Amino acid sequence: MSTAWPGRRRTPRGAAAFAVLALLLAAGLLLWSKWLPYAARVGELAGSHVWSGSSVLAGAGVDPGSAPSLAAGWAFTKVYALAVWKALVAGLVIAAAVQTLVPRRWLTSVLRRRSGTSSALVGGLLSTPSMMCTCCTAPVATALRRSGAPTAGVVAYWLGNPLLNPAVLVFLALVPPWQWAATRLVVGLLLVVGGSALVARLAGDRVPAPAVDEVARTHDGGPRRFLPVLARTSAFLVPEYLVVVFAVGTFAGWLFPLGESARSWGVLGVLVAVALGLLLVVPTAGEVPLAQGLATAGFGPAVVGALLVALPAVSLPSAVMVVGALGRRVVTWTMIVVAAGSLLGAALLALLV
Template identity: 45%
Template sequence: MSAENSLSRAETDDLRRRLVVGLVGAALLVALLVVGLSWAKWLPYLDKTTSLSDTGAWDGAAIFDTATTASSPWAAGWDFTVAYFTAVWRALVVAVLVAAAVDALIPRRWLLAALGRRTAVSQSLVGGIVSMPSMMCTCCSAPVARSLRQRGTPVAGCIAYWVGNPVLNPAVLVFLLLVLPWQYAVVRLLVGVVVVVGAGVAVSRFLERRQVAAAVADVDAAPDDDAGSLREMPGRYLRSLTRFTVVLVPEYVVAVFAVGMVSGPLSNFDGITQQLGVVAVLLVAVVATALVVPTGGEIPVIAAVTAAGASAGVGGVLLIALPALSLPSMLMVGRSFGWRATGLTAGVVVVGSLAAGGMLAVLS
């Protein structure tokens, strides 16, 4: 009897220790999110909103202009990379810090309890809702989405979080209302929700049920590796942070540079549509899905393209395809999500952008 009581006390102490470690980790993650997003996103976007409400015009040219005026592809890649990281470096720092915290500080079962749901639709809805306060571009949301997936979070929720960050960004919706005709914001919201949820559901159903079930079972059956002590927490976090920094950041920089080398001619959307007609709309959707822009970077592109004579339909395509994904972000999550899942997500974005183009053409 005493042995049973002793065992019971030991189990109780272990559960209490796990709870304390989990709560401390969650508190650190929340603090990191609030401080980091306030610095990188919320306060700058508040200032941006105030400025746009006064002027009604976007301050600055499209980011692709830096590559268009370059003297060579190498110069275009460099100029584009510098311009891009000047715009996103704060968000990238926060993204890597948060990704490491999700990986090292949050108990796996807590992540499943928070983001796991019975159906792919509900998982996608939760992932999309959770993504909205982050307000990150697709590349900066990729490390966090990758970390969530590596921790066993259902793929539907991870996909929705990844795509929802740029597509359902509340600040960009406000920017659209202040700079472009109201139809753009309405189409972005309506089609964006469908794309975010639809991508998660499509990928979840595409993957073999046996593989998905096995992955979830492995997570549930695996020993809880989150049971380390508070003393071990800094070391776990630093190891995770180092891994994300060493692995993701260099490949991210190289991918952005490569895209920048070709972004000048590829971003000539009005010229493409004038030369190829209706077929060009599909080409624009595919190309825009591969190109990379910072948060809100699609707005000056759309304004310039439509001012040059492109139809509202082309603007609608760019409204979804440009921010939703990019080749660098797909490379960052491909190994964790699986390349088939990543490719299918890109396909959903292309289809959604075409739908947005058609809807905007009807409303305009």
């Protein structure tokens, strides 16, 4: 596939310059949206060891088991958007940079390894600095797939952002019992590396046709293509994202039915926690106050362990955002593997506590 602009061929020096530009742009955006805010948060928690602030559901006034409400959907969308807008902006801009500034052959040489496990390991390592929630990382995962990156590496990047977020691991170590952080780290590593490789094996590694067409139209386009790609990606993903988030908020009471009466559900409560974790969307570290609230209300460690994995890993909005690039088979198998990992998290935390 050509790496030329219309009427102009990119030189190796020019390609390197554009790649450095993309790296600097990503670093600046992450410094603004993630690194500095999280550094301040770590300092706060190191001094207090108490999580301040409520969950996104409480902030939107959603009660467990409450009936669907358009007002709740709007309130949830506003609370969630205010929590993630910086990271979403960063994700969209980085995605456009990946598609237009970084040579496709460079990306594929980094992520395409001899085995799916090796590709997943590289994808997981690349995910740790960006520290995004599952929805905000979806545009970047989409861009990587459209650039020809392998399934295992892309899925590992998508899952690794929320599951292996070093800031959230520090949050969990500073606030709840240490077993929470241990469960998240162990199961997160298994899912990001082993789970992503398993998804690639089960779903195959064929790039969907629309994604191949997108590569031909946008990749290696240089700065001249950056703004058009950013505008097109934003115009397509942001409205779709907000509509699905609004729908989740509207039915959030049903999607989160774990009120006090659910404490006696036993295994059923764990299964419900896994299911709602795959659907509900939370901002980065949004699982912490939800898990704390359930633990305080008397729910067992199995329910908490399931939510510590399922809530951040994937969500209905993020699945909708990536399905066009990854394909339905990859997204479906990813959610199945995450569900299995969530059950493992439930079992592990129950054993540790």
